[in-house]
Amino acid sequence: MDNQLIILMVKLAAAASIASILSRSSHFLSLLLREERTTVEGLQLAGMISAFCVAGSFVRLSTRSYAAAEMAMEGSLLAGIIGGYIPGLVTGVLSSLPAVFAGEYLAMPLYAAVGVMGGLLRDLAPRAEEVWRISPFFDLSLWRLIFHPEDRVRSLFQIAGLAAIVLAELMRYTVYRLFGGQMIFTLYDPARGWANLAVFATTIFTVSLPIKIWGSARNERLLESKERLLVQARLSALTSQINPHFLFNTLNTVGSLIRTDPEKARQVLYRLSNILRRLLRKNENFAPLREELAFIDDYLSIEMARFGEKLRVAKQIDERTLDCQVPAMLLQPIVENSIRHGLAHKIRGGCVRIESRLEDGSRGRRLVLTVEDDGVGMEEERLRSILAQPGIGVSNVNERLQVLFGSNYNLSITSQPGEGTRTVIELPA
Numbered sequence: 282m283d284n285q286l287i288i289l290m291v292k293l294a295a296a297a298s299i300a301s302i303l304s305r306s307s308h309f310l311s312l313l314l315r316e317e318r319t320t321v322e323g324l325q326l327a328g329m330i331s332a333f334c335v336a337g338s339f340v341r342l343s344t345r346s347y348a349a350a351e352m353a354m355e356g357s358l359l360a361g362i363i364g365g366y367i368p369g370l371v372t373g374v375l376s377s378l379p380a381v382f383a384g385e386y387l388a389m390p391l392y393a394a395v396g397v398m399g400g401l402l403r404d405l406a407p408r409a410e411e412v413w414r415i416s417p418f419f420d421l422s423l424w425r426l427i428f429h430p431e432d433r434v435r436s437l438f439q440i441a442g443l444a445a446i447v448l449a450e451l452m453r454y455t456v457y458r459l460f461g462g463q464m465i466f467t468l469y470d471p472a473r474g475w476a477n478l479a480v481f482a483t484t485i486f487t488v489s490l491p492i493k494i495w496g497s498a499r500n501e502r503l504l505e506s507k508e509r510l511l512v513q514a515r516l517s518a519l520t521s522q523i524n525p526h527f528l529f530n531t532l533n534t535v536g537s538l539i540r541t542d543p544e545k546a547r548q549v550l551y552r553l554s555n556i557l558r559r560l561l562r563k564n565e566n567f568a569p570l571r572e573e574l575a576f577i578d579d580y581l582s583i584e585m586a587r588f589g590e591k592l593r594v595a596k597q598i599d600e601r602t603l604d605c606q607v608p609a610m611l612l613q614p615i616v617e618n619s620i621r622h623g624l625a626h627k628i629r630g631g632c633v634r635i636e637s638r639l640e641d642g643s644r645g646r647r648l649v650l651t652v653e654d655d656g657v658g659m660e661e662e663r664l665r666s667i668l669a670q671p672g673i674g675v676s677n678v679n680e681r682l683q684v685l686f687g688s689n690y691n692l693s694i695t696s697q698p699g700e701g702t703r704t705v706i707e708l709p710a
Contacts, residue, residue, distance in 0.1 A: 361399020623656025
């Protein structure tokens with residue numbers, strides 16, 4: 282009896298270990314995330330589970346002593362519960378091959394039937410994700426069944442899941458009693474009687490432990506995916522706040538030029554079409570700095586057509602920075618602020634300077650971008666509040682940088698009334 286208990290405990294440990302190993306496979310997890318799978322994906326799932334079942338059977342047959350490695354029937358039931366009829370059937374057939382070759386001829390029909398039964402259990406689930414809640418502890422399900430009638434269907438399925446595992450082991454026990462241990466491998470000891478109930482308990486935990494391990498890994502991956510979607514949605518919302526503001530101003534510029542200078546209006550429209558084409562073509566969060574600078578060139582061409590000689594532009598760009606990835610639409614709101622709030626109110630106009638450089642520091646190589654103007658500048662009170670206006674200009678840029686980089690960036694603004702404003706952005710290169 283002591284030896285049998287040791288084998289059963291080792292079997293549980295091996296089942297948990299194999300489930301943990303599979304949960305570290307990105308491809309296996311991606312298959313678990315799909316509630317509806319193609320035939321090819323179902324076969325891939327069956328193949329990955331079968332590989333460990335076949336290996337365990339081979340170890341058991343070749344060593345004649347390491348009986349705890351045998352988990353072919355449990356693996357077949359698992360494949361059916363998780364993947365459906367085809368993965369369960371295929372896993373049952375593949376997992377039984379070593380046993381069939383060793384003369385255990387009833388292994389294949391038994392394991393195949395158990396795999397199909399797992400698929401039937403999956404079809405009975407009120408919702409696909411309920412299969413991940415199958416538990417060896419039925420007391421909670423009974424409690425819900427009696428005292429929470431609104432969860433009755435869910436509770437009944439949990440009890441059915443436990444009953445299916447017991448039925449699978451009962452089928453193996455029946456085959457063992459009818460045909461003996463030569464036709465099917467079991468861990469039963471004829472001399473132990475009721476002590477063999479431990480085999481039933483081990484089968485229950487051997488099936489339910491991987492379900493819990495894979496369910497937890499699956500939930501973690503789903504949570505990560507939802508967090509990424511949330512970040513993407515937030516970035517899209519922030520970008521949509523920039524684009525209408527930008528388009529409104531450029532269209533106003535075109536409207537003012539149509540009456541006074543049609544040829545210049547045509548050139549501005551050409552520039553505007555370039556901008557719109559780029560906005561429609563690009564839907565990612567990052568772009569090379571050279572593309573952002575080309576975007577700024579088109580924007581500034583429109584603004585220079587409006588302001589004439591009052592607006593001048595100077596650029597000092599390090600060639601090494603041109604291929605650095607930066608957040609899309611990073612510089613345009615800052616350049617627009619420099620023109621609208623810094624230079625537009627200055628009688629003689631002024632200059633916008635754009636610089637880029639690389640710096641090495643304690644946090645590795647950093648990309649430093651500077652936008653500076655010699656406009657009217659800002660009072661200290663206005664400077665303190667510029668980042669507190671959600672969804673507008675520099676505040677929008679700062680919020681997007683927080684979403685993308687967390688604390689691994691720096692945005693600083695310095696300004697003096699009558700002298701201009703300087704905005705510096707530091708990002709990982």
